[in-house]
Amino acid sequence: MDLTLNDEEREIRDWVRTFVTKELMPLEPQVLERERRGERGFTLEELRELQEKAKQSGFFGVLTPEEYGGMGLGSLMAALIEIELGRTFVQFKFGGDADNILFHANDEQKKRYLEPTISGERYSCFAITEPGAGSDARNIRTAAVRDGDEWVINGEKTFITGGDIADFCMVFAVTDKEKGADGGVTCFLVDREAGWTSATIPTMGQWGPASLSFQDVRVPHSAILGEEGRGFALAMKWIGKGRFMLPARALGACERLVEMAMEQAKNRVTFGEPIANRQAIQWMIADSAVEIEALRWLVLTAAWQVDNGIDSRQSQSMAKLYGGVQANQIVDRVLQIHGGMGYTRELPIERWYRELRLLRIYEGTDEIQRRTIARNLLSGHVSVRGHLG
Structure with a gap:
């Protein structure tokens, strides 16, 4: 396992580092001021302008296949880019990406949903979580009943990222109660014009999820993404698309935060000398540095496994769990x-304190990650000796 970057990879990483430093970090005071007035810190128009600037330098669709105009980079490079983006709290992401399950769309759906999403003309959201079904996705209650050539959808979704700005959603609904999750849940592509509504959910951080309401929302049979009854498999593919990307972004934040702490420790003088000379402060910095390095290897190992076709579910759960816990301790x-x-x-x-707290909850809570890790070990699916055996 050699994680030495070649010249091209180093050039990509360094370009992103420069972009973050020159284009995003200067926006931080403005973003903070807006957020503290209760406004959106970063507008969609500003995001598009920066995405276009990045696109002019070739940064578009980091993970999107080249056949769709993207860069088609691997998971390891995507993680390294995410680490660099994590060094600022300005919520920027490069344009040209689409939810991985949209690539399972048929040709007509790709023209209507996938391609406009990649180009930035449309915005999607992934809607599976419900008031009574968070980590237990098999417990969803939203239902779709067939009526001729149409399906009628009723139910509620909650904590949906991007639900307030999306113009279409990928909503998961029960279509056959008797078959359960593995054969009775279907994914539908539903335009906002079909009648579903959204309401923003206020949170302690700047993550602005939304609740979605479906009341007799009608969609044609052609709105099914993938196969009827096979929605749960698609949902798991979406959820597992790259769980290591979340702790990767937190890793970048931790690097920046510890750099701030070291600068403060050198400049803050008490009782005649910098607090950097105090053992208590030194130990905080030392422990944080060790945890950052451990998280770096957890994240990059998971990404490397994805690129090499190795089952990375255990590594991703470990990175997600460790990243959430340690990032909160470091901040x-x-x-x-x-x-x-x-x-x-x-x-x-x-x-950052408020933002990083979310990492221990969304995309699989700490408890769910521990459950996954323990079950994999106890079942013999993996070993404590790791993938090297």
């Missing part, structure tokens, strides 16, 4: 090193 230490100033809104530390 807490950084706030402590900054003292009272760290607790104020003058610095962005409290902003």
Whole structure:
């Protein structure tokens, strides 16, 4: 396992690093000011402008296959790019991407949904979570009943990322109760014009999920994505598309936060000397550095396994679990090193504090990751000796 970057990979990583430093970090004060007024920190128009600037340099569709105009990069490079983007709390992502399950669309659906999403003309959202079905996705209650050549959808979805701006959704509904999740759940592509509505859910951070309501929403039979009754398999493919990308972004945040902490420790003087000379502060920095390096290898190992066709589910769960727990511990230490100033809104530390807390909940809670890891070990599916055996 050699993670040495070749010249092209290093050039890509360095370009993203420069883009983040020159284009995104200068926006941080403005984003903070807007958010604290209760506004959206980063508008869609501003996002598009920056995405277009990046596209002019060739950065478009990082994971999108070249046949659709993307870069077609592997998972390892995608993780390295995500680490660099994580060094700022400005919620930027490169344009040209689409949900992985949209590539399972038929030719007509690709023209209507996939291609416009890649080009940025349309916005999608993935709707499976419900008030009574979070991590237990098999417990969904939203139902679709066939009526001739149409399906009538009724139900509620909650905590849907992008649900407030999406103009179409991939909604999962029960189409056959008797068959259960593995044969009775279907995914539908549903335009907002079909009648579903959304409402933003206020949160302690800047993640703005939405609740979606479906009341007698009618869609044609042709709206089915994939096969009827095979929606749950698609949902699991979406959920498992790259769980390591979440801790990758947190890793970048942790790197930046610890750099801030070290700068503070060198400049803050108490009792005649910098607090960097205090053992308590040194240990906080040392422990954080070790945890960052451990997380880096967990993330990159999972990405490397994906690129090499190795079952990475265990590695991804480990990266997600460790990343969420340690990122929260690191940001807490950084706030402590900054003292009272760290607790104020003058610095962005409290902003990261709230944002990183989400990592332990969405896309699979800590408890779900532990459950997955333990079950894989106890069943003999994996070994504590790792994939090397």
